[in-house]
Amino acid sequence: MEHLPIFLDIKAKPCLVIGGGPIALRKLENLRRAGAAITIVAPELTAEFRARVDESEIHYRARPFEDGDLEGMRLVIAATDDRAVNRHIGELANARQIPVNVADQPEDCSFIMPSIIDRSPVVVAVSTGSASPVLARMIRARLESLVPAGYGRLAELCADYRDKVKARFEQQRDRRRFWDRVLQGGVAERIFSGHLAEAHVAMEKELAAGTQSSVGEVYLVGAGPGDPDLLTFRALRLMQQADVVVYDRLVAKPIIDMVRRDAEHIYVGKQRNQHTMRQEEINRLLARLAKEGHRVLRLKGGDPFIFGRGGEEIDTLAAEGVPFQVVPGITAANGCACYGGIPLTHRDYAQSVTFVTGHLKDHSIDLNWPQLAQPNQTVVFYMGLVGLPKIVEQLITHGVSPEMPVALVQQGTTHMQKVYAGTLATIIDEVETDPPEPPTLIIVGEVVRLRDKLAWFSIERDPEQGATTPILPGD
Structure with missing residues (x-):
């Protein structure tokens, strides 16, 4: 360890910054947040620097540095654009045993300024010992999501x-x-x-x-449409805290692998006409596990409150007096449309978007077809692959043109993603020739016409390594 990491109390203590440029301003900001009594010495200040001095209680000496400026100072920052002046300031401060930081000249410093994550009173500092400030900032950016x-x-x-x-x-x-x-x-x-x-x-x-x-808690977390990179920071934190995870088939394996390793895993996946566990049993399971003192992670594909039956689960939790929280996720419509290059709304083609489930609780698809057949909108059908012929038939029957563009997005945002594009008149033949694998989302609307123009890349993901590769049109 080349440097001892310490935290100095400089609140209301006299501190000196020499320099009036962008680097000096960055250094100034850290001192200001720490409550220092700051003096600036510089012949000129940038406009941004001047604005900060005018709005703060900062003493400004509009002239070059003089040796006497160090008198009474508890900490010094040298950040002029003259290396010789900076070195001279460093030598003077070190001789007087005043902590000094000389910008971009580590050999003249008695201390270095780390990259800081400020969650006062929690402060995290990252340093590479001046070896690579850019690397320190990159590490800080990664830590930001964890703090x-x-x-x-x-x-x-x-x-x-x-x-x-x-x-x-x-x-x-x-x-x-x-x-x-x-x-x-x-x-x-x-x-x-x-x-x-x-x-x-x-x-x-x-x-x-x-x-x-005491009683545990249930986290209803939206796992998104499949790509682990689409998880929220909050979802990742809770995934590492839970000691029991309850998940279904729509949660991608790479996401399951990110859950705390020693957590108990309970699979409750449901497919059409094949339920590992009925929804009512899942509701009771979550309440029971929480009452036993567990922190229960209920991972749900997409968003818990968009055809995720999260509302039914929290009904039971609330009735049982079990604490819970809901973490939204990127729903399948957003993720699949984005990765497929299809905007759900567009000023010229669709001024509204409707999400609708492709089958109801009794497996019927008795929907409000006149509403879904209205022009200038995009309709997204969840869980509609089996009922696709019925959807096509009813839309055409209620006045939608057979030439209306349609896209089916198979396992969107994952390495298995495949987009089937056609019209209401042609899409059935296309999927019969090459049947898509569930889960598959159906997008109906003029916005599908924009796919060839806007889908500048498709996603190719290595299933072993999880790496993504952009595929440019024509490749």
Whole structure:
């Protein structure tokens, strides 16, 4: 370890920044957020720098650096465009044992500025020891997804309850177990979702429960249409926290593989006329597992509330008094249309879009056909592959032109994606020649005509490595 990572308290302490350009401004921002009393020395400032000085309580000396400027300073930043001046400032500061950072000259620094993730009071700093600031910024960007903004509020809640927890648990072991439970459970998740009042109520319940495990929680998480890259940051975090995962056949295997490795897996997949577990049984299973104290991840393909039956599941959870939260996912219509190069709306072709299920609870497709046959709209049929002949027949019967464009997107956003494009008059023959594999989404509307123009690439995904390769038109 070439540098000792430390955090300095410079709140209200005199700090000096020499330089008036973009680099000096970036350095200034970190000092300002830390509450330093800042003095700027530079003959000129950029317009952006000047605006920041004018709006803040920053003392500005409009002249070149003088040795006496270091007097009384607790920290110095040298960021002029003259390397010799910067080196001179570094030598002076080091001689006076004042911490100094010299921009882009690590040999003249007594400390270096890391790449920072600010979730105050939680702060994460990343450094490569000046070897590669760009790499440090890349690592920081990846960590951003793992440290949501709510961690700052969570730390504040911990500070509020620190004394109460010490009074409640005499043994350090018990305090550690309590905080482990709180920081990875329902209290933390309420903080992350912005429900601060509910978080305090949950915290009081946890204190009352003591070392006894309280009721668990259910996470209804939208896994998206298949591509793991489309998961939300929040979904990824919950996937790593859950100790039981309940999933169905629409959740892609690469996504299942991203769940916490020691979690129990329960498959409840349903296909047409073949149900591993009935929906009512799934609802009761989720409630039972949570009441046993588990953190239950209910992974659902697409979005839980768009033909995902998430509403039925939370009905049961609410009735049973089980805490839950819902994490939206990219629904199949958005994902499949985007990866297929089909805009669901377009000013010239479709001013509305309708999502409709291709079969009802009793396996019929008795839909509002007059409404679905209206012009200037896009209609997306979920789970409509088996009923495709009926869909085509009814749309034409209710006035839709047989020349209306249609696209079927097989297993959209995955390496198995395939797009069948045609019209109402031709699509049946196309799928009979080369039957698509479910799940397949059906898109009906003039926007399908734009596919050849807008689908600048298709997705080819290596099923073993998960790598994606763009395929340009004509390849």
